[in-house]
Amino acid sequence: MKIIRSLTIGLIAVSALTYSCGGGGSSSSTETSTSTPPPAAAPVSLEEKYKDDPVFVAGSAKAKEAGCTACHMIQRKIVGPSYADVAAKYENTEENVELLTSHVIQGNVGVWGEVPMPAHPHLSKEDVETIVRYVLILK
Numbered sequence: 001m002k003i004i005r006s007l008t009i010g011l012i013a014v015s016a017l018t019y020s021c022g023g024g025g026s027s028s029s030t031e032t033s034t035s036t037p038p039p040a041a042a043p044v045s046l047e048e049k050y051k052d053d054p055v056f057v058a059g060s061a062k063a064k065e066a067g068c069t070a071c072h073m074i075q076r077k078i079v080g081p082s083y084a085d086v087a088a089k090y091e092n093t094e095e096n097v098e099l100l101t102s103h104v105i106q107g108n109v110g111v112w113g114e115v116p117m118p119a120h121p122h123l124s125k126e127d128v129e130t131i132v133r134y135v136l137i138l139k
């Protein structure tokens with residue numbers, strides 16, 4: 001059951017992505033592409049910045065274990081928002097840890113778009129909190 005359910009959610013995600021990328025073909029190509037290239041000195045990645053922080057070490061290990069990495073990356077949006085985007089949106093407070101932990105365990109939709117995050121009822125609150133604390137330092 002669980003497998004079928006997450007497959008279905010995956011399919012919804014894929015079709016939503018296809019849909020959102022497919023439209024907009026009718027606009028003319030008069031846009032100028034004169035934007036300046038990014039500066040050469042690349043900033044230190046968040047992973048590099050926090051790799052020795054125990055909150056980062058514990059949370060990223062749990063996130064891998066729990067499969068969050070299938071849909072989330074630290075600095076790039078894939079199926080779900082990047083952790084950096086989540087951290088930018090929510091202050092690192094106990095209330096937000098609680099709120100996001102319940103969104104992860106119960107599943108959620110509508111904050112970041114129409115693609116839902118599936119529920120994770122099999123994960124303990126403690127483990128999810130460990131991951132959420134790690135997400136919220138990534139700024």
Ligand code: HEC
Pocket residue numbers: 009063066067068069070071072079080081086100103104108109110111112113114115116117118120123128131132135
């Ligand atoms: C099947 C893909 C998928 C998996 C697996 C997944 N997520 Fe998500 N996640 C999403 C999507 C899509 C959203 C955006 C939902 C929305 O718009 O409300 C999201 C949103 C979030 C948010 C922000 C919630 C909010 O209310 O702003 C957090 C935090 C998060 N995920 C953490 C996790 C963690 C931790 C795990 C692993 C236990 C996980 N996700 C696993 C797809 C996924």
